[in-house]
Amino acid sequence: MTTEPGIRRAAGKFVRLLAAGGAIACHATLAAAQDAPERDEFFWLAEMNKATTIINSQEGLLDPEMTPGIATALAQVIEDGSQPGADRPATVISFEPLLIEAGSIDVTLLHAGRSSQDMHATYRAAILRDKLLELATQLNTTATTLVDLAERHADTIVPNYTNGVAAQPNSYGHYLLGHAAGFARDAQRIRETYARIDRSAMGTTVLNGTTWPLNRERMADYLGFAGIVDNAYDASQISSMEHPVEVGSIITSIALHSGNFVEDVMTQYAQTRPWILLEEGGENTYVSSAMPQKRNPGLLNNTRSDASTAVTLAMGPILQTHNITPGMPDPKDVAQNSDMVDAGIRTLDRLDRVLKALVINPERALEELNSDWTASQELADLLMREHGLPFREGHHFASEIVTHARQNNLGPLDFPYDEAQRIYAETVRDTDHPQDLPMTEEVFRATLDPVSIIANRATTGGPQPAEMQRMIAAARDGLAQQDAWISERRDHIETSLQKLDQDFEALLNDSPDEAG
Numbered sequence: 001m002t003t004e005p006g007i008r009r010a011a012g013k014f015v016r017l018l019a020a021g022g023a024i025a026c027h028a029t030l031a032a033a034q035d036a037p038e039r040d041e042f043f044w045l046a047e048m049n050k051a052t053t054i055i056n057s058q059e060g061l062l063d064p065e066m067t068p069g070i071a072t073a074l075a076q077v078i079e080d081g082s083q084p085g086a087d088r089p090a091t092v093i094s095f096e097p098l099l100i101e102a103g104s105i106d107v108t109l110l111h112a113g114r115s116s117q118d119m120h121a122t123y124r125a126a127i128l129r130d131k132l133l134e135l136a137t138q139l140n141t142t143a144t145t146l147v148d149l150a151e152r153h154a155d156t157i158v159p160n161y162t163n164g165v166a167a168q169p170n171s172y173g174h175y176l177l178g179h180a181a182g183f184a185r186d187a188q189r190i191r192e193t194y195a196r197i198d199r200s201a202m203g204t205t206v207l208n209g210t211t212w213p214l215n216r217e218r219m220a221d222y223l224g225f226a227g228i229v230d231n232a233y234d235a236s237q238i239s240s241m242e243h244p245v246e247v248g249s250i251i252t253s254i255a256l257h258s259g260n261f262v263e264d265v266m267t268q269y270a271q272t273r274p275w276i277l278l279e280e281g282g283e284n285t286y287v288s289s290a291m292p293q294k295r296n297p298g299l300l301n302n303t304r305s306d307a308s309t310a311v312t313l314a315m316g317p318i319l320q321t322h323n324i325t326p327g328m329p330d331p332k333d334v335a336q337n338s339d340m341v342d343a344g345i346r347t348l349d350r351l352d353r354v355l356k357a358l359v360i361n362p363e364r365a366l367e368e369l370n371s372d373w374t375a376s377q378e379l380a381d382l383l384m385r386e387h388g389l390p391f392r393e394g395h396h397f398a399s400e401i402v403t404h405a406r407q408n409n410l411g412p413l414d415f416p417y418d419e420a421q422r423i424y425a426e427t428v429r430d431t432d433h434p435q436d437l438p439m440t441e442e443v444f445r446a447t448l449d450p451v452s453i454i455a456n457r458a459t460t461g462g463p464q465p466a467e468m469q470r471m472i473a474a475a476r477d478g479l480a481q482q483d484a485w486i487s488e489r490r491d492h493i494e495t496s497l498q499k500l501d502q503d504f505e506a507l508l509n510d511s512p513d514e515a516g
Contacts, residue, residue, distance in 0.1 A: 039126070039127065040088060041088075041089075041123050041127070043088075045089070045119065046074070046078045046095075047223060047500060048122060049095075049099070050074060051222040051223060052114070053067060053071050053074065053110060053507060054222070054500070054504060054507060059213075061212060062112075066109065067510075068508070068510055070103060070106065070107050071507040071508050072102075077095075077098045077099055090334070091120070093116065112212050113203065113205060113210035113211070113212030114202075114203075117236040117327070118201045118205055118236055120332075121235055121240040122202045122223065123334075124243070124337075125197050125200070125201065125225075125243065126223060128197055128244070128247060128337060128341075130493075131338055131341040132194050132247065132341070133489055134341070135254075135341050135348075136190045136191075136482065136485075137486055138345045139254065140187070140479055140482050140486065141352060142348045142352040143180055145352050145355045145356060147472060147475045147476060147479065149358070150177045151472050153171070153176065153360060154472070156171065156172040156365065157169050157365065157366055157369065157450050158171075158172045158275060158365040159368050159369050159372070160374075164267075166372050166374050167374060168374050168377065169450035170454065172360060172365070173463070173472075174462070174471075177472070177475060179260075182253075182257045183254070184478050186250060189249070190250055197247075200225040200228050201228075201229050201236055201239075202220070202228075203216035203219055204236060207232060221496060222496060222500040223496065224492055224495075238327075240332060241327070241328070241331055244317035244321075244331050245317045245321055245331065247340070248313075251310050251313070251344040252310075252314045252315075254310070255306075255307040255310040255343075256307075256311070258303065258306075258351045259304055259307040259308070259311075261354075262307070265300060266297065266300055266304075269297055273364060274361075275361045276358060276360050276365075277359050277361075278297050278358065278359065279357045283298055284298065284353075299350070299357060300354060303350040303354055306343065306347040306350050307347045309346075309347075310340070310343035310344045313339060314340055314344075316340065317340070366451075370412055371411050372412075373401075373411075375412060375448045376399075376401065377398065378447050379397065379447055380394030380395045380397065380398045381394070382394075383439075387438045389428075396427050397428075400423045401415065401423055404423060412448040417441040420437060421436070421437045424436075
């Protein structure tokens with residue numbers, strides 16, 4: 001059951017190409033790697049069969065005399081599947097007939113102690129593991145853009161909003177770091193979920209193992225997993241159902257974070273003079289077909305739509321897993337779960353373009369702040385901090401100033417100081433506190449200055465310059481650690497698959513024809 005040595009050598013070259021199909025360190029192999037097939041179900045079924053051939057022949061579960069022929073038949077199936085437009089079966093029962101055709105019924109000796117249950121659970125985990133690394137990479141790219149923008153706008157003072165209403169002044173960089181913190185938690189969720197998915201189910205058979213003493217740990221090592229799913233029932237009946245649900249929760253979080261940011265920017269487009277817009281042209285904006293003055297924010301609309309699609313797809317695994325018995329295939333579809341992750345990646349990619357297209361007008365933002373009373377709380381804070389006035393009394397004083405100002409169309413820059421004195425006296429009239437406003441006009445004006453408010457914040461995690469520097473450095477450190485984590489995981493998988501390829505190639509070369 002052998003083929004010509006030339007076929008074996010060609011198959012060996014092909015499996016080397018497979019090992020190079022991920023992150024390529026050497027430029028010389030890049031062109032070849034571009035022709036390598038994707039790591040789909042067919043790829044992982046081939047890898048599992050390669051690992052099985054090696055391990056079982058070395059540990060006495062497969063007749064060493066039959067091993068080279070079985071390996072050659074497997075290499076032929078892999079090579080055939082690499083041809084343009086070739087069929088790449090995605091199930092054990094459709095892959096095995098190709099092996100039999102390439103060799104003989106003897107190749108089914110590979111299936112000792114195996115099942116579609118553990119093999120499919122393994123390739124689902126491997127594919128989802130790869131998708132999580134793709135997601136983590138895009139998340140880090142978008143988060144880096146966010147932190148870069150935050151550093152550039154650390155000193156840009158803008159309004160922030162709560163309940164849809166202008167609330168307080170803030171550094172735009174500080175606001176952006178808040179969004180970056182949300183994405184940092186998404187990155188943490190990816191790492192935690194990855195650790196739970198990065199476990200091999202191979203060797204658990206259907207749900208309770210097999211009488212064959214399969215070496216599950218070696219199999220996991222060859223396939224680049226960090227370890228095995230310990231409980232054989234859990235392997236294909238429980239954990240494989242919860243994996244897409246858990247990934248769906250990450251996609252949901254990323255989509256919600258992205259959508260929240262987009263909607264905050266969108267509120268500016270309702271104003272006649274926004275302080276933040278998209279740079280015009282390209283995908284960013286487009287002109288209305290009827291109203292020539294409009295510049296519709298197409299990029300924002302598309303990003304929000306991508307986020308909505310991601311949330312919709314992320315709900316699928318939950319609904320499919322709800323109220324079914326363990327092990328059912330409903331939530332396990334590889335294509336559907338990959339589409340779900342891809343939707344999250346598209347959302348982040350589009351958000352990255354939004355961040356790079358933002359045009360912030362600091363002067364207009366400051367004008368917006370000075371046209372409203374977003375700094376009024378600082379009056380109450382100062383009276384309590386420096387003069388012992390209870391906060392609620394100070395709050396009432398500031399609130400009455402705002403009421404009077406809005407009734408008389410006054411802003412913080414032109415509010416009469418004598419009116420402030422009068423309102424204060426009325427506020428504390430029935431109290432034991434001094435009846436005169438205990439701040440000079442100069443202090444009164446400075447207290448309402450948005451720029452001074454930000455500079456004088458003392459809270460850890462606030463927008464004051466020292467804290468901004470600290471938080472930007474911490475954010476960059478987190479991004480660097482995440483990047484290193486992604487690289488380490490990819491390198492581990494690639495190194496494992498390269499080792500598998502080398503050992504399998506040794507079997508291909510160890511045949512009677514070669515020996516003669």
